[in-house]
Amino acid sequence: QVQLVESGGGSVQAGGSLRLSCAASGRTFRSYAMGWFRQAPGKERAFVAAINWSGSTYYADSVKGRFTISRDNAKNTVYLQMNSLKLEDTAIYYCAAAWSTPQTMGETGQGHYWGQGTQVTVSS
Numbered sequence: 001q002v003q004l005v006e007s008g009g010g011s012v013q014a015g016g017s018l019r020l021s022c023a024a025s026g027r028t029f030r031s032y033a034m035g036w037f038r039q040a041p042g043k044e045r046a047f048v049a050a051i052n053w054s055g056s057t058y059y060a061d062s063v064k065g066r067f068t069i070s071r072d073n074a075k076n077t078v079y080l081q082m083n084s085l086k087l088e089d090t091a092i093y094y095c096a097a098a099w100s101t102p103q104t105m106g107e108t109g110q111g112h113y114w115g116q117g118t119q120v121t122v123s124s
Contacts, residue, residue, distance in 0.1 A: 002026045002113040004095045009118030012085055016122075020080040022095030022115055032112075033098050034071055034078040035105040038091035038120075045094070047109060050079060050102035057100035062088075085122045092117040 008020040020036065032096040047067030049059045049069040066085075076096065093106055096111030104110055 002028070002032065002097050004097060004113055004115035006093065006095045006115045006118040007021050009093060009120045011121040011123060014085060014087055014122055014124050017083045018085065018120060019082070020093055020095075020118060020120070022078045022080075024076045024078070024095075024097060026076070029076040030073050031099065033100050033102050033105055035096045035098065035102065035111065036069060036078075036080045037094045037096055037107070037109070037111070038089075039094070039117075043091075045109065046091075047106045049094070050105040051078065051115060052102050054123040055106075056105045060106065061101075081118070085120075087122050087124060090120060090122045092119050 003025040005023045030053045033052045038049040039045040051057045051069045057089040068081040094117045095115040098110050
């Protein structure tokens with residue numbers, strides 16, 4: 001069992017930056033690929049980025065070059081650095097863990113464990 005707790009959401013103006021964190025419980029953190037998904041109002045949940053234990057990453061096209069996912073296995077934490085934020089980045093952001101690969105998480109939306117979400121609001 002893995003419990004995930006996100007933090008770092010908030011309100012920011014377009015063009016600004018935020019860093020999300022996801023703290024995971026459990027001793028098998030290294031075994032999981034970790035990912036970020038988001039759900040905007042009235043839309044389905046969408047993949048954002050994922051990373052495996054060794055640092056290999058996979059991104060949605062909409063965030064490539066603006067967002068960076070990273071993880072600290074010693075701290076059981078995964079991060080999402082979000083730069084050059086746009087209005088359309090407004091969403092609830094969810095952390096997920098999966099016995100999978102980053103690409104599979106991205107292509108299938110797979111997640112075995114989910115956090116409760118953190119709100120990100122980008123304003124003009």
